[in-house]
Amino acid sequence: MTNFRTFILGLAASFGLPWLCLIVLPAMQYEQLAPVAYDKEKDGVEGYFPPAPINGQGQLVYISEGCNQCHSQMIRPIQLGLDGWYKGWGQDQEARPATPARPSVLRDYLGERYALLGIQRVGPDLANFGWRAPDANALHVHLYSPRAVNDWSTMPSYKNLYKLQKVQGPVSSRALKLPKKFAPPAGYEVVPTPEADRLVEYLLSLKKDYPVPGQGAAVAASPAKK
Template identity: 55%
Template sequence: MTNFPKFIYGLAFAFGLPWLLLVIIPALWGQKLAPLPYDQDRDGMTGAYPGGGIYRQGQLVYLREGCNQCHTQVIRPSFEGLTDGWKMGWGSDQTPQPKLVVRPSTARDYMHEPVAPLGIARNGPDLANVGYRIKDDKKLLQKLYAPQSLFPWSVMPAHRHLFKVQKIQGSGAAHALDLPKEFAPEKGYEVVPKPETLELVKYIKSLKKDEPIPGQVPQE
C-alpha cells in the first residue's frame, strides 16, 4: 500500500502526458491558425488561403449519415520519391495525364469547418477534392438513393430515407431521379430528394481542398 500514491501519480502521468501532447496542445495550436495572404508579385494572385467557408447544413447531414466512416477527406503526402501518378483525378486537373501535382492536405484546409471530417477508413474514394469530379447533380443524387443502379459492385449503402416517393404532378419535379426500371417506383410516382439531401449535394460539390499555399503556388 505504501506504493499506491506512486502508482496513482504514475498512472496520471502515463495518461496525462499523451493527452496533453496529442490533444490539448494541438487543439490550442489549431485555434490560433489564421489565413495566409497571397503576394501578387510572388504568387501571381491576391486574396488569402484558405478562401471561403462551407455549406454547414450539408456537412451536418454528411456527418449524421456517417459518410466519414467510409470516406476520407485527406490527401496524404508521397514519400520515398514516389510520383503522384496514383492520384490521377484527385485534384483540379481532371485530364487523363494530370500535369499538376496534388498537394497534401494541411491543417488550414479545415479552418472554416467546425468539425474536420478526416474520415475513419477509405472504403470509398477520398472526397477532399471530389467537387472537381462531379459533373451531374442527378447522378450524385442517384448514387445516394441507389448506388448499385450505377455501379452493381458498389458496397455503398443506399440512403433512401433522404428521398421521398410522391405522385407525379404535371411534368414532374425538377430534381426527380431518372432510375432504371428495377430501382424505379411504381408507375405514376417519382423519387425526389428532400431539402436536406440537396444541402448534402451542395456540400459534397464544394469540396475542393487544393487551394495553392502562399509561397508554393505552381508557376506555369
C-alpha cells in the first residue's frame, strides 16, 4: 500500500509540476500584465508598449482555418542557438544585420485572446508580418491561390473564404485580379467574403517588433521602410 501511494504521488508530481510551471503560473502572470509606458529619454519612443493591437475577429478566422498549424508567431532567444529576432523581419526592411534585435516577450501578446505561438514553421514566422506584407489586394490573391504568386508554394488555397459570382454589370471593385491560369470562367468574378477581409486585416495587424521599455530602442516604432 505504501509503495502504491508513493507511486501515485510521484506520478501526480511528475505531471502536476510541469503543468503548474508551464501553464498555470504563466497564465496567472499574463493576467496581471498591463501596458508599460515608454520613457522618451531612455527608450527614444513615446506611448505604451505594446502599441499595436491585433484584429481579434480576424484572429478567430486564422485559428479556424488552421493557419497556426504551419505558421509560428514567436521568435526564440538567440542564446538557444536558434534564430533570434532580426531587423529585416519587421519595421526595418533593410538587409538583415548580423546582430538580432530581440526575442519575443510575454507582453507582445497582451490584449490577445489567444497567444498563437504556433506548432511548427512549415511557412515563415508571422510575428511581424504586417510590416513586410503586400497590400490587402495582393494578400487576398495569395490566400485565394498561393501558386498564382509563387508556383513553388506548398501553402493550401483558402478558396472557401472567397465567393465566385456571376458578373452583374461592371466588374466589382473587390474582384481579385488573378493571372489568366487561375482566373474564374468568363463572366464570373472572385470576391472576398467578410471572413477573408477579417483574416487579411488580422495579418496586416501583426507587428510584434516594437522595442521593449528599458531594453533599448533596437527597432524604432516608425513607419515601415519599403
